[in-house]
Amino acid sequence: MEFPKSRINEVQRGKKKASYNQKEIYDILDSTEICHIAFLIEGRAMVQPINFGRFEDKIYLHGSLRNRMTQAIIDNELVSLNVMILDAMKLTRSAYHHSVNYRSVNIFGRSLELHDPNEKLKGLAAIINHFVPNRWEHCRPPNEKELLATRVVEIQIETASAKIAQGDSKDNKSDLSLPYWAGVLPVRQKIGTPIPAKDLDKDLATPQHILDFLNQKK
Amino acid sequence: MEFPKSRINEVQRGKKKASYNQKEIYDILDSTEICHIAFLIEGRAMVQPINFGRFEDKIYLHGSLRNRMTQAIIDNELVSLNVMILDAMKLTRSAYHHSVNYRSVNIFGRSLELHDPNEKLKGLAAIINHFVPNRWEHCRPPNEKELLATRVVEIQIETASAKIAQGDSKDNKSDLSLPYWAGVLPVRQKIGTPIPAKDLDKDLATPQHILDFLNQKK
Structure with missing residues (x-):
């Protein structure tokens, strides 16, 4: 499925790098821990990082009841967020000609605060499983009090686009004989060896869902 | 120097994690490649990643003449951006209680398009040297045509704040005996071995400023 191009999501510059393919866009979303979300405070555009989850064509965020950003996102309804992998x-x-290779995704949608406890749990499960796949089955789910203290926001994805740059460094022909180094420095996010909590039962080995996550991030 | 707290920059939630220390904030800024900048398009808050430079209390961005984001940032004057290190x-x-350790900085300032070629060059040097320290001396500076094709935006930093979370995972006492793994997965951005351009003179070894950068990122 391709997201139709519109005035909102169409990539304006570097159209060759644009993608509107849903699978490609969701793959990029799912391989990042943090998104950056835009919101309005007194008419001023602001931006904050936040972790998130995705289930089908919905994104989930959570925050405390008094969080200014969460409130602004609920109040404004129209939501825009970005994830970017360098x-x-x-x-x-x-x-x-200095530049970067990257995968960047912009999501445009509508926010809705969830009130039904089962809907909230579904959103929180998406967030925890986005953090580490299958983690939700391997931790204690929120109790009633915790659930009441947590605001869960669902964002219905309306449209999206990706911009993907991959390739070698490229100089003008007339610059090739200049005595300067040119090339690519690969960048990678690495997850280190897990550090068990000091109070963890010594018999509890690193579980399979964490080993799988580490493997996936290698 | 500390940025004074105001309605704009004061951290609302998790005040213990807040910092207004200029040096701490600039150190976080300087150790990231990409910032996320908020801007307004038709009254809607949007966000995009962009590389940037800093010189003293000014941030520099660049873009092509027809870039929608750059235009919006110049038009709106009041600018807000974030960098975040996971x-x-x-x-x-x-x-x-799942959470992350991070260093996040929010910058609030005023944008100004630079027109004077020398001012533009100063901004571009800050961007290139932010990318890789001392790189500006080791590449060909923009010529007149390139300079004309590049828009350079200066952002005067008016105020800022950081939010820094570092520490161990923490569970409720009543959860300690649950049979679930708890602990920390360290996250690090790694720069891989430089890949020289295919057309690079074979006698050109990896220069010192790149080796220094790799060392700093180890």
Whole structure:
């Protein structure tokens, strides 16, 4: 499925790097821990990082009851967020052609605060399983008090686009003989060896869902 | 120097994690490649990733002349951006206490388009040297044509705040005996081995400023 291009989601610059493919967009979303969400405070555009979950064509956020950003997102309804994975830094002989390889996704949707406890639990499960796949089955679900203290926001994805740059560094022909280094510095997010909590039962080995996550991030 | 707290920059939730210390804030800014900037399009808050530079209390962005985001940032004057470094994922026995260690900075300022070629060059040097320290001396500076094709935006930092979470995973006492793994997964951005451009002179070794950058990122 492709998201139809509209004035909101169409990539304006670097159209060759654009993708509207839902699977490609969701794959990028699902491989990041944090998104950056835009919101309005007194008419001023602001941005904050927040962790999130996805289930089908819905994104879930959570926050405390008094969180200013969550409140603004609920009040404004129209939501825009971005996730970006930096894959490489590209260095060229000319300052002008320095650039990066990246995968960036913009999501546009409508927010809705969830009140039904079962709907809230579904959203929180999506957030925890986005954090580490299958984690929800391997932790204690929120109790009634915790659920009441947590605001859960559902964002119905209306449209989206990705911008993906992959490739080698590229200089002008006339610059090739300049005595400057050019090339690519690969960038990768690495997850280190898990550090068990000090109060963890010594007999509890690192469970399979965490080993799987580490493998996936290798 | 501390940024004074105001309605704009004061951290509302998790005040113990807040910092207004200029040096701490600039250190976080300087150790990231990409910021996320908020802007308004037809009254809607949007967010995009962009690389940037800093020199003293000014941030520099650049873009092509026809870039919608750059235009919006110049038009709106009041600018807000965020950088965020994810340091660890914290897993707890309860779903409720899952969280992350991070360093997040919010910058609030005023934008100004630069027109003077020398001012523009100063901004571009800050961007290239933010990308890789000392890179500006080791590449060809923009020529007149390139400079004309590049828009450079200066953001005067008016106020800022950081939010920094570092520590161990923490469960409720009543959850400690639950049979779930708890602990920390460290997260690190790694720069891989430089890949020289295919057309690079074979005699050109990886220069010192890149080796220094790799060392700093180890």
